[in-house]
Amino acid sequence: MTDTAAPDVRTHCPYCALQCGMSLGGDDRGPGGPLRITPREDVRTNRGGLCQKGWTAAEMLTVPDRLTSPMMRATRDAPLRPCTWDQALDRITSEVTRLQGAYGPDAIAVFGGGGLTNEKAYQLGKFARVALRTSQIDYNGRFCMSSAAAATGRAFGMDRGLPGPITDLGRADAILLAGGNVAETMPPFMRHLTDAQEAGGALIVVDPRRTPTARQANLHLQPTPGTDLALANGLLYLAIEEGLLDEAYLAARTGGFEAVRTVVNGYWPDRVERVTGVPVPHMREAVRLLARGERSYILTGRGAEQHARGTDMVTAFINLALALGLPGRPGSGYGCLTGQGNGQGGREHGQKADQLPGYRRIDDPAARAHVAAVWGVHPDDLPGVGRSAYELLEALGTPEGPKAMLLFGSNPVVSAPRASAVEERLDALDFLAVADFVPSETARRADVVLPAAQWAEESGTMTNLEGRVQRRNRAVLPPEGVRTDLEILAVLADRLHAPGTWSDEPAEVFEELREASAGGLADYAGISYRRIDAEGGVFWPCPSEDHPGTPRPFLERFATPDGRARFTPVEHSGPAEDVDPEYPVYLTTGRVLAQYQSGAQTRRVGPLVEAAPEAFVEVHPDLAERLGIADGDGVRVASRRGTATVRARLTDAIRHDTVFIPFHWGGEARANLLTNPALDPMSRMPEFKVCAVRLEPVLPESAPDVPIDARIEEGASA
Template structure:
């Protein structure tokens, strides 16, 4: 069971590595001795000497409550007994239900090596199509939209340092001051040089407070707002017509479609005054260099792909993508949200960002893996669809889960709990006993960030090297070792190395020639260059920090405008559920909180969730600050104390999602393209707790 451990013995002093949390992947040094000391690195541009409080306290993850022994039905057992049990149960399930009777669910925090090996294990050893990962809940809408528009999905297709040189940045649905504070230094540098920051958010967040202009739309109306902004750009003659002719296709259809989105109509839908829309366009149109960025607030909707597409259209009309110092970008969330989906964790993808139903892609990857292409399964279910199918007559009967905590992080969490409970076998690999791990048949204790080496790809598409700084506790194994052990038991194969460098070299071969080409990236290059940008097809290639400067990776080299139309949230307010609920993060915590809720300083800063509501709403409900509230929706209910604040709209309540309960309420309605659930808006009512 979890135990409290003393600081590990000193192995290395001042090992240069990276933070275990968000997609900035801030550089840090880990020094060991009587205590573990974290200091920021100056040589990594994303943070350049800065860390947030999560990064500063990350050393406590290495010495706090940990899993150190495999658990079988809650009892401590040896590794052989645990892995033998898992292998026997997998064989039995697949004998009864076929290869797809076993599913795999990964995580956006896994290194590139682990993400790659997990995808290979699913397709080669299990031969299942049922694999996806929690990154589907992160950046999938932006990935789908930018893939359609640019032919490539890379969070920021330019170095983050370009933002400091911009004259204007529009950030839609992102609260970087709390989610990744070192990001703010790039925005601050821009503003200090005279640039302007525009923030779109239903709340007056710490990021919005730093903005020169804040647009505060009704939740679920970002798409209408983007259409209205583009309407103004067209009507005022601010389109970069020369750029549109030279570098894009499809604009006339978009020009026609946005004619219907005049500002007064958009104001009625979004609640954003026309004057503020015009002010935003004036700032963007006057800028020589500008960037338009989206975050989860704009993307986690059942129309998230179209919403991002509308902001991409706005960026293209202004002539931004493919110009140095300008462009469209997505603020990726999870630590390896970028690399984690490039190399095979997603249901429809193979390494190198290849499509699994592309015969040429299958042939290339199968050759690297030493299998017949016909043996590779086809596309499987997306993340929520996979979770929703668990234990059903036509769904998987067993699940292997690595680096995720869906009982807290998935939408409609009550349904997810039911489905996990219906499985014949649930295996969780984790470093702590998360809420999901606590329900598992088998729990496998795994190494964590500073106890293993591997690569991560940050939000810029920069491949970075995490170095092992300390030895893991006795009895703990890496995910690569776990996969090797299961592969040996299930297939008798030795094609699953536990050496991260060997796995990365195989990943390089598998990705060669793909969109996300890592062939020219080596551990030595990453160390020497403090990261290498993909695509990098050869060792003498410099890497590609700005991939769109000369052409877009589309068949004709042009970016594509695609018309999109606004539609209401899947679940709108009504008399029974009259308020919008939106969710997000707070400064002290990360994702499901499985790690940060175990750190004393972070818990002291944010000990529990809350319901943020406007003073006018609090007065109507006769609610005072700190009073315990029930939030009730169509799928469930939860409780938390009231936080009365003018930062929220009167028609909206906000709850952070780091604690169990919030996602009992959220809507699993899926985007038809990205399969992103509609986390960011659902209908609720609020009342005093009994």
Template sequence: MTDLARDGTHPGAPPPGVTMSAPDVDTHCPYCALQCGMTLRATPQRVEVRSRQFPTNRGGLCQKGWTAAELLDHPDRLTTPLVRDPHTAQLRPATWDEALDRVARTITGLQTAYGPDSIAVFGGGGLTNEKAYALGKFARVTLRTRNIDYNGRFCMSSAAAAGNRAFGIDRGLPFPLADLAGADTLLLVGANVAETMPPLVRYLVEQKARGGNLIVIDPRVTATARQATLHLQPMPGTDLAVANALLHIAVTEGWVDKDYVETRTAGFDAVRRSVAGYWPAQVERLSGVPVADLETAARALGTAGTAIILTARGAEQHAKGVDTVTAFINLALALGLPGRPGSGYGCLTGQGNGQGGREHGQKADQLPGYRRIDDPAARAHVAGVWGVHPDDLPGPGLSAYELLDSIGSPTGPRALLVFGSNPVVSAPRAGRIQRRLGDLDLLVVADFVLSETAAMADVVLPTAQWAEEDGTMTNLEGRVLRRRALRPPPAGVRTDLSVIAELARRLVGDGMAGNGTTGGRTTGSATDGSGTTGGGAGSSFPEDPRLVFDELRRASAGGIADYAGVTWDRIDAEDGVFWPCPAEDRPGTPRLFAETFPTPDGRARFLPVEHRPAAEEVCPEYPLYLTTGRVLAQYQSGAQTRRIGPLRTAAPNAFLELHPDLASRLGVADGDEVTVHSRRGEMRAPARLSDTIRADTVFAPFHWGGAARANSLTNDALDPTSKMPEFKVCAVRVERA
């Protein structure tokens, strides 16, 4: 495993300068959805990180986890609100009263003039369950706006949509992570876990040590692909065709589990007919994957005693991402994998609370418990908990990119409140989104550093970090975990829950929000089903996360993501509780689909899907494919990790990875500055030559802003179902700078 860590550290050992110390507070890493267990201790000099045994990471941490506490006392930490001075146009320190009053006053004026939907909210997949829930409630009850979405739309939406329509439920892994180690064959599609989730690699090592087959599908020879027994290296945007070819071979060779298909699924005949045309030789010409490799992969899956198929962003961040995931689900269903012990299909959730963040209300079309916002029964249930009339809840809003891109239009938002996101760096076609944000009458950003988005804001609200607040997260397995505070926030800093509660009090206390109403015609009169009165608009925004979680449990009760039986005490006692868990005397559900699927007839759904080209193909002017992704030492938009010394040393700047043959044709040497052009913008970065990438493809990490911003190039074409942008492939031209 040592070759997997470019920084030279083993995932289970601390880097230089990090001491192992006695336990103080047990919590979880603030970064990816693996949510590794760790212990924090406060010393007079700093906060120390120690690994701990937890079912997911088993004592291991990556370099990001080991250094996570360095940001807590970083000199860039914001400790006072900032407001933009109308005379100097510069941000200046302000009191909390001045900052919050300015936000509330501006929202009031805009909603009076332009209506409730003139205010928009943009959340994040790193927010705790409590904050995601409170943010969704604040938007719908206090602001009465339909315009709320979050950056998880850029992460998990395609896999979520595909899972919902095939299985009737979206839970990233419908089985515990430990199952990976026992699979005879494990297929990873568009997943570079060695760099994105290093402690997970121990499961791959165990799986291979048992003699298992590890198959990786990726256009690059990544650190994960180097560990594979078989690596399929397709042209970007052709994963769907590869999946259909694998199913074609399985049908031809008789590896379909006929009994499973007949008794547990519906729609196979249409899929069987659709994949009949995906001859391996045809797919080789289309994707570049040799016929022999397609056949070897299909045989390894079709003849395995146990097999697991996992997809990740490489397959999903496309304008056909839902169909691509569906194609791999079709393959899994045909082989009889979902619900079988040690087998199944799953997707690897990315952000720390990417799972819980999309379950409880900050997504444009959803209410808590993963309920649809256009379902009358769902609206009635949640309205009862919130103490408002169902008719007063707004309908579905715009997806994340559509919401951001609508700024400046006659009916678009005029104010935007951002919590836990940095769209100036992370949104596709980022230059356009940056200009859109500049058209706002009011941009409010709640963050703990001055990110690229916060630097544009009219009001910046300094908020607590992960080690300074309690709450819950839901990891990639659907395991609800406890985040515990080591210490209170610094003086002058408030939690997100406090910010939401203070804004709600100001808006409702003055009768301002909701276009002149108090946010609900039955404020304070509806009950939540427990015999207690639900709070009305603004009257029930507690700052205590335990109280928020108890309300979340009631709001989610009976929904797909049912947390009613999950309590903080149970989480502590059981190393987390898997949802659905409908009652306190019922166990959680670590494995789904053992007997049935949560669909109307209990059967999983096959859906025929056809390959189609990328939204933007190469041409003489833009002759190369660009694909984007992450590197080991950085995370998401980099606003946090680029400020941490060891991580900055390990990955100091962006780069463009290209094949030596391509570099030779372009007259580019390793380390030369290159400019990359697309139809939407350009980026500038040093060249990094590598023979591990296809000669028709270049790769750029997306963690940097400014001139090195990869998302200046990426395509904003959207999947018609999930509204996922096509981050993973676009046409570019590369020149020596």
């Protein structure tokens, strides 16, 4: 580096909610110039570590099919062609005006993402309610953490991912992780689990697969998919039977336990073993490990949450944690492992159909009055509760549903359940506009595509899985012709003559967010850019600038009216769709190490494509032998909703009755062509994690074979 080179920029990884610290540097940091990534030792979540996605994150900025000009199609059947920004914005404005004039404000839908910064998530919610006056807004985080959010809100009065700093885990005597494969989804997280084991602690993993995380566990419980609730109730039964409850804690800090005790009396060990397939001795060992020490954690990931009864599944694990006296004690508790980069902050400030900034409910008159005053509108002018994510997608283009959609930071053609039906609904719209940095599978179906800036090209804040608000700092300018989402929203608000102020500067938007969140559950009023920089991040709630922030929010009381945590009795009912003679095998879905979410980013980064070039289906060798499937064969996997074609990967790390497909790929390999959109009645989470399928080998000439270059060229053709 020369003497005149700019100093490295301190920022965070663009991928998962661990938000690993990194510095970006390089001699030429103009648009498209090379960036050098250096992991930061001062950020305790990753402590100098990065996964392969983090190390290669800079390559995302210069992928071959990066969009640098707006694209528009003249008619629905015409191809997307480059156009000017004025042409694209004029088209969006005219379509919004025309359709709302004909059908009313709810004719326009907005769909956001859990990777947007706090500033963008906040501004997107404000734009929907004030500029568009529509109730029809939700986001892809509904597909990730919503069941855990609903369960923790019900039990503790507040949803705050981890209830303490991640470093608490390294001092735990026991950790039970249900439905999470952090060794692949957030590898630096494993350091904290390893710290605990090296100090004599135990790691218990609940997963139908023997994942890399499960292989490191002291104890692996391998239940039938969809039976986690029965397992958790069975563990609580054993805790009661063996006298392991914290009776003093139950009396002082909780309410409602007796109703739960009555329900779990029906989950005796032999019954739970028959339902789950987990041996009774393993269940007993798990409960004893959790109860043996002073500090224990129960954590859930998507495997326990993405179910049509996901809220109740998480509640069952929370009940177990409460019975053992864990939540609200230093170094112990229940926590949800947030997945998307800003999955925590993205659900706090107004992207969800039922929320206003600060985790306020949109149907609360006091919340409406507070936020309306900040926005400079009358409370009666704010819309009410809209449709949740899948219900919104399902309603697109129907007589009663939205006629147009504006989409930021999401790719539902790959990520939503029953994906072929989502494609049909998008195609039924009168108009679709997408802001993205590449021609994703969803962007290719749009009428207007706006080229958006990426993580290193813009500033803002992100809230990591601990509830710590952190700074993302711009290291390079975006390519010429590319704008940030804040710039896009500000100019559209101006063209639509929206009331109030609409800044495109992240710092100014954050100041407004602070005011709008003040007094809410997720109170950011005392958090400033200055404090974040000085303190290495600030934990919410933080109601004033002289408040230290709240790394452990439940030490003195829970956020319920009486300060007590609430037990809720829950019963096992099995998956919404069980196996039968026609579809005799369980399918579960998830992630792999080298890919992320819908793959729109990572499937374009060379080293990540080389590491994980295509989708696959994991099949136990015994099941494969019965079906005449060999390792590497093309396999057609069919459910009641569709068919996916992928290659077989034989492994004894999965149950005999279960197969696994990662969901990062598009086209015929989409796992979400198969998944069940059955919704949790409370969280509106679809049942991604279990459905019934059948498998059959396909002829070699019809097996999947899509080379890397062809995939990139396909994306560039939009």
